[in-house]
Amino acid sequence: MFRPGKMTSQVLRSLFKKPATSSYPFVKTPMPKNFRGKLRFYQERCIGCKMCMRDCPSGAITIKPVGDKKFVAEIDLAKCLYCAQCVDTCPKKALEATPDFELAQLEHGKLKIVLGEDAGKDSKKETK
Amino acid sequence: MAQALFNIFVFPGFLFVAAFGLAAEYIDRKLYALMQNRIGPPWFQPLADFIKLASKEDIVPQHADAMVFKLMPIIAMTSILTSFLYIPMWGSNALFAFKGDLVVVMYLLTVPTLTYFLGGWYSRSVYSMIGAARSLTQLFAYEIPLFLSILAPAMLADTWSLSGISEYFSTHPWAILFNIVGFVIAIITLLGKLEKVPFDIPEAETEIVAGAFTEYSGRLLAMFRLAIDMELVVGASLLAAVFLPFGLHYGPAAGFALYLVKVLFVIGLISLARTIVARLRIDQMINFCWKVIAPLAFLQFLLDLILKGVHN
Amino acid sequence: MPEREVKLTIGPQHPMLKEPESFLLTLRGEKITDMTVRLGYNHRGIEKACEQRTYIQDMYLVERVCGICSHSHSTCFIQTVEEIAGLAVPKRGLYIRTLIAELERIHSHLLWVGVAGHEIGFDTLLMYTWRDRELVMDILALISGNRVNYGMNTIGGVRRDITTDQIPQILSAIDKLEERTKYYIQVGTEEITLRERLSGVGKLSKEDAIHLGAVGPTARASGVDRDVRRDDPYGAYGELSFDVITDNHCDVYGRTLVRLGELMQSYKLVRQILRQLPEGPIVVKAPRKIPAGQAVSRYEAPRGEDVHYVKANGSDKPERVKVRAPTLANVQVVAHMLKDGYLADTPIVIAAIDPCFSCTDRTIATTNLDNGRTDRMDWPTLRTYGIEWYSKQGIDFTELNRKLRTMRESN
Numbered sequence: 001m002f003r004p005g006k007m008t009s010q011v012l013r014s015l016f017k018k019p020a021t022s023s024y025p026f027v028k029t030p031m032p033k034n035f036r037g038k039l040r041f042y043q044e045r046c047i048g049c050k051m052c053m054r055d056c057p058s059g060a061i062t063i064k065p066v067g068d069k070k071f072v073a074e075i076d077l078a079k080c081l082y083c084a085q086c087v088d089t090c091p092k093k094a095l096e097a098t099p100d101f102e103l104a105q106l107e108h109g110k111l112k113i114v115l116g117e118d119a120g121k122d123s124k125k126e127t128k
Numbered sequence: 129m130a131q132a133l134f135n136i137f138v139f140p141g142f143l144f145v146a147a148f149g150l151a152a153e154y155i156d157r158k159l160y161a162l163m164q165n166r167i168g169p170p171w172f173q174p175l176a177d178f179i180k181l182a183s184k185e186d187i188v189p190q191h192a193d194a195m196v197f198k199l200m201p202i203i204a205m206t207s208i209l210t211s212f213l214y215i216p217m218w219g220s221n222a223l224f225a226f227k228g229d230l231v232v233v234m235y236l237l238t239v240p241t242l243t244y245f246l247g248g249w250y251s252r253s254v255y256s257m258i259g260a261a262r263s264l265t266q267l268f269a270y271e272i273p274l275f276l277s278i279l280a281p282a283m284l285a286d287t288w289s290l291s292g293i294s295e296y297f298s299t300h301p302w303a304i305l306f307n308i309v310g311f312v313i314a315i316i317t318l319l320g321k322l323e324k325v326p327f328d329i330p331e332a333e334t335e336i337v338a339g340a341f342t343e344y345s346g347r348l349l350a351m352f353r354l355a356i357d358m359e360l361v362v363g364a365s366l367l368a369a370v371f372l373p374f375g376l377h378y379g380p381a382a383g384f385a386l387y388l389v390k391v392l393f394v395i396g397l398i399s400l401a402r403t404i405v406a407r408l409r410i411d412q413m414i415n416f417c418w419k420v421i422a423p424l425a426f427l428q429f430l431l432d433l434i435l436k437g438v439h440n
Numbered sequence: 441m442p443e444r445e446v447k448l449t450i451g452p453q454h455p456m457l458k459e460p461e462s463f464l465l466t467l468r469g470e471k472i473t474d475m476t477v478r479l480g481y482n483h484r485g486i487e488k489a490c491e492q493r494t495y496i497q498d499m500y501l502v503e504r505v506c507g508i509c510s511h512s513h514s515t516c517f518i519q520t521v522e523e524i525a526g527l528a529v530p531k532r533g534l535y536i537r538t539l540i541a542e543l544e545r546i547h548s549h550l551l552w553v554g555v556a557g558h559e560i561g562f563d564t565l566l567m568y569t570w571r572d573r574e575l576v577m578d579i580l581a582l583i584s585g586n587r588v589n590y591g592m593n594t595i596g597g598v599r600r601d602i603t604t605d606q607i608p609q610i611l612s613a614i615d616k617l618e619e620r621t622k623y624y625i626q627v628g629t630e631e632i633t634l635r636e637r638l639s640g641v642g643k644l645s646k647e648d649a650i651h652l653g654a655v656g657p658t659a660r661a662s663g664v665d666r667d668v669r670r671d672d673p674y675g676a677y678g679e680l681s682f683d684v685i686t687d688n689h690c691d692v693y694g695r696t697l698v699r700l701g702e703l704m705q706s707y708k709l710v711r712q713i714l715r716q717l718p719e720g721p722i723v724v725k726a727p728r729k730i731p732a733g734q735a736v737s738r739y740e741a742p743r744g745e746d747v748h749y750v751k752a753n754g755s756d757k758p759e760r761v762k763v764r765a766p767t768l769a770n771v772q773v774v775a776h777m778l779k780d781g782y783l784a785d786t787p788i789v790i791a792a793i794d795p796c797f798s799c800t801d802r803t804i805a806t807t808n809l810d811n812g813r814t815d816r817m818d819w820p821t822l823r824t825y826g827i828e829w830y831s832k833q834g835i836d837f838t839e840l841n842r843k844l845r846t847m848r849e850s851n
Contacts, residue, residue: 003630003631003632004404004405004631004632004633005401005404005405005631006404006626006627006630006631007403007404007564007565007568007627007631008400008404010568010623011163011164011400011403011404011564012163012400014162014163014164014165015159015162015163017165019161019162019165019166019167020165020166020571020574021166021167023167031581032581032582032585034582034585034600035581035585035586036585036586036591054494055494055496055497056497057493057496057497057498057499057500057501081500081504081589082586083500083589083591084585084591085496085497085500085591088594088599089496097585163564164563164564164567164568165567165568165571166567254446254447254448255448257446258446258448258467258470258783325561325562326561326633328561329784332561332784333455333561334455334456334558334559334560334561334787335456335783335784335786335787336783337454337455403564404564405562405631405633406557406560406561406562406565406631406633406634406637407560407561407562407633407637408633408636408637409636409637409782409784409785410470410784411470411782412636412637
């Protein structure tokens with residue numbers, strides 16, 4: 001039976017249902033726990049082997065020594081693919097992916113962050 | 129004199145129709161969004177769009193005919209505003225009613241389509257010319273059924289004046305039920321006149337960018353879009369006056385509220401029609417209008433003719 | 441009165457196209473008399489970039505050839521590399537790969553139904569199908585950690601496992617989606633304006649489909665019974681049972697029915713996979729340096745047959761990677777389908793092959809402005825041309841070559 005307006009009943013019912021859109025940013029939908037967002041760096045476990053740097057597809061992570069057997073990770077959030085290959089490659093599990101994805105900044109320089117303590121005077125801590 | 133100026137520029141003239149047009153666009157877009165299970169724009173969106181467009185530069189293409197290009201939006205707005213002055217809102221007398229104003233209103237409502245055609249044709253861009261040609265082709269398909277469906281109640285009421293139609297039906301309320309077919313036909317052909325889905329072929333976004341309005345920008349586009357909004361209000365008011373003329377003697381305040389309810393009802397039906405069907409192709413639209421809608425319009429005309437004979 | 445011929449250029453930027461491509465139409469009134477297609481606007485040099493990165497880095501690069509069929513490209517590439525290296529992926533890994541492949545097919549076909557609705561002015565269908573598609577995207581985010589570009593593959597298997605608490609969530613999402621898809625099949629077959637716009641449009645006979653090399657649902661809607669999942673099984677498809685949907689309408693309506701039918705088959709496959717999921721490891725250890733060899737691998741992407749070729753030379757970087765996306769095979773057919781068609785049918789016919797021009801563009805045609813000649817340069821010619829051009833600008837290559845040599849030796 002062909003007729004126009006087959007979707008009429010569904011459409012009229014939708015008038016009284018709650019909209020399917022959530023009013024982000026007033027209502028936030030949390031991502032699942034193993035979502036690949038911003039990285040987290042466990043400085044005490046890093047041994048400076050730089051295997052994460054070798055496997056990074058875009059060269060976003062750099063491991064820099066800041067003292068005796070202590071390293072910090074400099075990450076360029078703009079280059080990072082959030083693929084978490086460095087998380088898998090690290091032999092000491094010093095990197096972890098968090099579900100944080102709201103990383104937008106107004107200035108490009110603020111996207112280069114340094115993770116780890118004793119990051120130094122010229123670390124650019126990211127601000128909201 | 130001051131009274132007439134007030135009527136023309138403020139109520140029910142330019143300011144009222146413009147404000148009502150913007151509100152009607154908001155209601156249409158909000159209903160469309162709610163029916164699609166999403167939130168839709170806030171109430172000030174059409175006003176914000178108008179202000180944004182009016183504050184931008186209008187660019188006239190190099191090969192376009194500048195005078196026609198700039199004149200068309202103004203003519204579109206003017207003719208729609210003028211036609212609104214003859215449509216009764218409450219009570220059975222429009223402000224400037226006279227015998228034969230039905231024909232004048234229908235003529236004035238055809239003028240905007242001609243302005244879309246001329247504006248698009250003289251833009252001299254391929255998309256505009258195709259859109260303009262489609263606009264006129266579509267006019268040939270929906271105009272006759274629309275005229276017939278409005279003429280049927282007019283013939284029943286034995287008058288050429290819109291106010292006369294309202295007067296007749298307010299004294300013979302049962303006759304409204306005989307015009308249901310005409311009402312349905314009028315809604316469908318009004319979709320064609322307003323160029324809304326399924327008949328938004330002249331302005332098909334995915335095929336010809338924006339049809340006749342492709343080259344328009346800035347203040348000229350703001351005027352065209354305001355004209356389209358006002359056309360929605362005027363068309364809905366016309367349908368409410370011809371097909372829903374009940375409850376006209378309750379005085380100004382209650383009558384105005386009833387008028388608003390009727391117009392919003394018609395706008396609601398237009399939004400519903402927009403949501404549930406896809407866009408037709410121009411040849412399918414002409415086939416449909418001439419093979420299905422026009423015979424139904426003739427049928428309605430015959431029905432009213434028989435009714436008139438029986439009544440007399 | 442004869443109508444004048446008008447030349448209309450659709451693209452590269454146009455509201456009908458989701459990705460840039462150029463179609464030059466010659467119109468007489470509303471009828472199309474001629475059409476030419478120009479490709480190359482999305483060329484990003486991916487094949488060349490693959491040669492300078494290791495296999496592990498290439499996985500992510502090849503995945504980003506396309507956003508909608510990312511798992512297709514990634515899996516096809518990984519299959520090729522695993523074949524050269526002679527790795528046997530454990531069964532659980534193959535099943536998980538197939539599960540993600542079918543979930544990707546579901547999300548891609550729902551996206552297509554919405555896009556088709558938008559192209560014919562039926563925005564309501566767009567909003568409803570994309571609302572339902574969110575269910576699949578949430579499941580994919582749950583399993584793989586991202587809504588697109590899943591990154592599930594690694595050489596030798598998959599990176600993440602499916603835990604037991606994820607399985608009921610996947611099954612309940614599939615149940616909801618199946619109910620909604622049945623409704624869309626009803627709308628597609630009963631809504632008269634849809635049938636009017638989609639029937640008789642973009643006709644492609646069976647002989648023409650085989651002759652012009654159409655693949656995927658475009659060919660299957662013309663009665664060509666080809667599906668790589670059944671003809672040349674990869675992944676876990678050898679152990680799963682499903683039907684290949686073909687249709688005899690030979691037009692856009694047939695393609696809609698084929699895609700809706702494939703959605704139902706995908707739900708069936710996902711349930712089978714979750715029922716038959718074997719225990720065991722999900723990955724085997726893969727060497728960093730792949731031994732010399734070459735291989736070709738095929739994969740049934742949502743758009744058709746995807747072909748990848750990899751040549752390895754014993755180092756940790758591939759020597760040559762070639763990607764043949766399904767849209768490249770289908771775009772030849774568009775000009776044939778639109779001859780003697782209407783302008784109003786152009787959006788839906790182009791959308792019916794499910795174009796993904798990001799996948800497609802692998803070459804560009806260059807026009808020499810001095811002598812107006814159009815050439816297609818192959819890689820050695822382009823390299824020589826580039827070196828000559830830079831030498832004329834006065835750039836000396838000896839220092840650069842020395843640096844490159846030192847870098848290669850230190851890695």
